[in-house]
Amino acid sequence: MRPNLVKRRLAQDLPVLGTMCSLASPLMAESLGHAGYDFLIVDLQHGESNLGNVAAMLQAVSSTAASPIVRVPDASPLHIQRVLDLGAYGVVVPMVETRAQAEAVVHSVRYAPHGQRSWGPIRGALYGGADYFSGSPATLLTLAMIETARGLANVDEIVAVEGIDGCFIGPNDLSISLGFPPEQLALPSEVEAAIARIAAAARAAGKSAGIQVYSAAAARLRFDAGFRFVSVQSDIRMARAAAAELVGGLRGSRPPSRAVEKEEE
Numbered sequence: 001m002r003p004n005l006v007k008r009r010l011a012q013d014l015p016v017l018g019t020m021c022s023l024a025s026p027l028m029a030e031s032l033g034h035a036g037y038d039f040l041i042v043d044l045q046h047g048e049s050n051l052g053n054v055a056a057m058l059q060a061v062s063s064t065a066a067s068p069i070v071r072v073p074d075a076s077p078l079h080i081q082r083v084l085d086l087g088a089y090g091v092v093v094p095m096v097e098t099r100a101q102a103e104a105v106v107h108s109v110r111y112a113p114h115g116q117r118s119w120g121p122i123r124g125a126l127y128g129g130a131d132y133f134s135g136s137p138a139t140l141l142t143l144a145m146i147e148t149a150r151g152l153a154n155v156d157e158i159v160a161v162e163g164i165d166g167c168f169i170g171p172n173d174l175s176i177s178l179g180f181p182p183e184q185l186a187l188p189s190e191v192e193a194a195i196a197r198i199a200a201a202a203r204a205a206g207k208s209a210g211i212q213v214y215s216a217a218a219a220r221l222r223f224d225a226g227f228r229f230v231s232v233q234s235d236i237r238m239a240r241a242a243a244a245e246l247v248g249g250l251r252g253s254r255p256p257s258r259a260v261e262k263e264e265e
């Protein structure tokens with residue numbers, strides 16, 4: 001089966017870098033893939049994509065060297081199995097809170113006797129190869145998002161589940177669940193302590209720790225702290241940030257808006 005370089009690097013305790021595709025644009029995904037990311041996450045939880053367009057997104061990503069990963073909207077077998085059938089080489093599953101949920105996720109990724117995935121990798125086998133059935137357990141990546149107080153409390157059991165390759169921390173939901181607002185540049189110490197606890201649990205279980213961050217500096221800090229799977233920014237956030245910087249730079253301190261011209265008219 002075509003190797004999953006992200007899973008392979010993680011197994012060797014090597015870092016991998018990616019970003020989120022919030023936009024349902026295959027062309028944007030293809031462009032990002034050619035920028036050199038190790039993986040791209042097509043986001044069906046909060047992004048524009050859905051089961052109707054995810055095949056085109058995965059085709060775009062798989063025309064590049066980046067591993068095509070999908071964040072499903074929830075842990076339901078329907079989403080996990082459909083995106084794998086359409087060629088995802090990994091799933092990121094939000095809001096995993098218990099060992100039973102983590103086991104159910106693995107059952108959706110694996111065929112019997114280790115799971116309950118139904119056969120039909122309509123595009124997965126085109127991308128992966130004819131030995132998809134035998135090769136998929138060692139190739140497909142399965143990450144459980146730990147991003148709630150309950151997930152934090154059960155993290156040791158979750159990351160210990162066989163077939164879970166590691167955790168992926170959502171700092172915003174984790175902050176909210178611990179009683180703090182999302183989108184903080186500097187996370188409260190309680191959230192940082194939770195993040196360190198989750199990463200330590202993953203490492204103790206011999207699994208990979210992953211996290212979403214919003215700057216290159218934050219990515220460096222997380223890699224230095226032992227995180228191996230780091231997603232930085234997203235397509236739309238990068239576009240907005242670059243546009244705001246360009247417009248702000250050209251207009252000095254004036255607001256980057258046509259409203260300025262209107263006020264001056």
Ligand code: 3PY
Binds near residue numbers: 169171172212
């Ligand atoms: C979060 O911060 O909650 C996330 O899910 C990041 O993607």
Ligand code: MG
Binds near residue numbers: 094147172173
């Ligand atoms: Mg989240």
